[in-house]
Amino acid sequence: xxxxxxxxxxxxxxxxxxxxxxxxxxxxxxxxxxxxxxxxxxxxxxxxxxxxxxxxxxxxxxxxxxxxxxxxxxxxxxxxxxxxxxxxxxxx
Numbered sequence: 001x002x003x004x005x006x007x008x009x010x011x012x013x014x015x016x017x018x019x020x021x022x023x024x025x026x027x028x029x030x031x032x033x034x035x036x037x038x039x040x041x042x043x044x045x046x047x048x049x050x051x052x053x054x055x056x057x058x059x060x061x062x063x064x065x066x067x068x069x070x071x072x073x074x075x076x077x078x079x080x081x082x083x084x085x086x087x088x089x090x091x092x
Contacts, residue, residue: 004030037078049082 008023015022033051036043043051058074082090 045083047083047085049080049086052079052081053077054079 004023004026005019008019008026011017011026012019012022017025033043037051037053040053042053054077056075056077059072061070061072062068063070
């Protein structure tokens, strides 16, 4: 598993920054994606992919223990669609 600290350490090493500066930059990127998502906006990072908010409507479901029908509330989900470059990199 890769953490924010791992990403920041790699950026610090590659870009000649301190780990604190790199971590601040990584956190700023995630905050920007979060702010866009909470505002209902899509975030596109060329060569990486798109983050988009998907709204799911209210629907009927079943309680698996009792078989009783229950209503599942509408929700918003953050989805990620990888860019072609990322998909191609994963095929290697």
